Amino acid sequence: MADHNALPLVILAEKFASLPGIGMKTAQRLAYHVMSMNTNEVEEFSKALVDAKKNVRCCSVCQNLTERNICPICSDAERKANIICVVESPKDVTAFERTKEYGGLYHVLHGLISPMDNITPDKLRIRELLSRVQQGGVDEVIMATNPTVEGDATALYIAGLLKPIGIKVSRLAFGLPVGAMLEYADEVTLFKALENRNII
């Protein structure tokens, strides 16, 4: 924003622009929009930011974000406690819960191993996963990280730690997305779909 703009507006636009996926133009538009909101709404927004940061922490069991000590999923007695689905981030838990088909527990790593970005295994919640498994009662760990270089490397690394304990470790199936067109599938996906073909 140019010199003629009010400083508090410039600062607000910069804050919006610091969020992922929001460029400077959109940030300016959002800052102007805030000016058109009434004072009450702005104060509620401001409070929601601080509240979320202050009151939300990691579940002491699965490391998912929650406002309690143990999250609703981990404290739900009806869920199968012998199966743990390991994901990169809290939004992956939301994605699995949307399917309404998975009845086990989760473990959120809060990242993937990526030496290039200086993210080594000790920066993820792998230690917490190992201690959960070592407490017993776990039959299977599903590695549900993304099918990327980092996701695959993290899945293999954790599998290498869990197998000596005698735990079954599985990986999500990769193949054609449902509803996709063969001609638009990339080579690797098509190869995976062929390799993992099922008898009908």
Add this chain to the structure above:
Amino acid sequence: MADHNALPLVILAEKFASLPGIGMKTAQRLAYHVMSMNTNEVEEFSKALVDAKKNVRCCSVCQNLTERNICPICSDAERKANIICVVESPKDVTAFERTKEYGGLYHVLHGLISPMDNITPDKLRIRELLSRVQQGGVDEVIMATNPTVEGDATALYIAGLLKPIGIKVSRLAFGLPVGAMLEYADEVTLFKALENRNII
């Protein structure tokens, strides 16, 4: 967000989703991003929201947003005070200032006449424009509202009020955007470009 998500996170996502152009999926991603910011950054963001709303008001002359009583443009003695460019919103002022070619003053309407949305002329800053013009010293008013139904209607309405006072009222030129391809121009733009052709 589903039941398993922490309530403060759901509230924060809803606040983000209430901003223009931000859907629920993006809002969730932004809420998760806030969790990964440090407490200091979140507090600064929260403060920037309230600060902008509290400290930024309308310039008592041109109605543009500013933290002072009279904005830097209106108080700049080097700008031509006899020419006023009338725009819909503060971001239009920023657009004109970017051209670095306009040396006059502005007047921000904070909207356009739109009876369908219940925006009647008395809800815009038209009264303030009239009193500026009636104080004298203004030779020309440029109507720089968007070339839309509402923009044209507002320009005509204000022109009708100013002409009896004996003020020259002009409208921005409409035609092909610089760098555009003829074949992709819509019919109305092309017609305007033909109608307003210049001798070379």
